[in-house]
Amino acid sequence: MNKRAEAGGMEQRLNQMLSKLKKHDFRLTPQRLAVLKVLAVSEGPPTVERIYETVRAEYPTTSIATIYKTVNLLKQLNEVLELGFPDGSNRYDGNKPYPHPHVICTECQTVIDPTLDGLKDLTQEVIKETGFHIHNHRVDFFGICRDCQSRSA
Ligand SMILES: [Zn+2]
Numbered sequence: 001m002n003k004r005a006e007a008g009g010m011e012q013r014l015n016q017m018l019s020k021l022k023k024h025d026f027r028l029t030p031q032r033l034a035v036l037k038v039l040a041v042s043e044g045p046p047t048v049e050r051i052y053e054t055v056r057a058e059y060p061t062t063s064i065a066t067i068y069k070t071v072n073l074l075k076q077l078n079e080v081l082e083l084g085f086p087d088g089s090n091r092y093d094g095n096k097p098y099p100h101p102h103v104i105c106t107e108c109q110t111v112i113d114p115t116l117d118g119l120k121d122l123t124q125e126v127i128k129e130t131g132f133h134i135h136n137h138r139v140d141f142f143g144i145c146r147d148c149q150s151r152s153a
Contacts, residue, residue, distance in 0.1 A: 013040040017079045031062045035070045039094025044111045105145035
């Protein structure tokens, strides 16, 4: 995907989040808008601390409670996907809020969203095997990224 398409995607995500929040009478302060902007970017999903640092650079009086509140509301509205980590440093993906696989580097904590066509087949297989109505899934791969591989080589 080229840079222009990425930027367009971010704006689209931002607008989707904004219209959803408007329906819920959410008072949109500049700080909260800044949180949405961080979440709408397609780069590796940030932690709350990371969002806090980014927003505080522009709005130094922002409290971490504001970040948590905004992220939690978006989570309730299915506008961000929470990615739990065993060490508690959860990441929040606002760019792709629907279930999708992640590939996570256990060295540097980089998170990548690969496009995997095989996942549709896998879901079908699960339905066939279990008879479940599947409404969600979690598929995460853990390993060592290329950068970390070459660093240790
Ligand atoms: Zn890495």
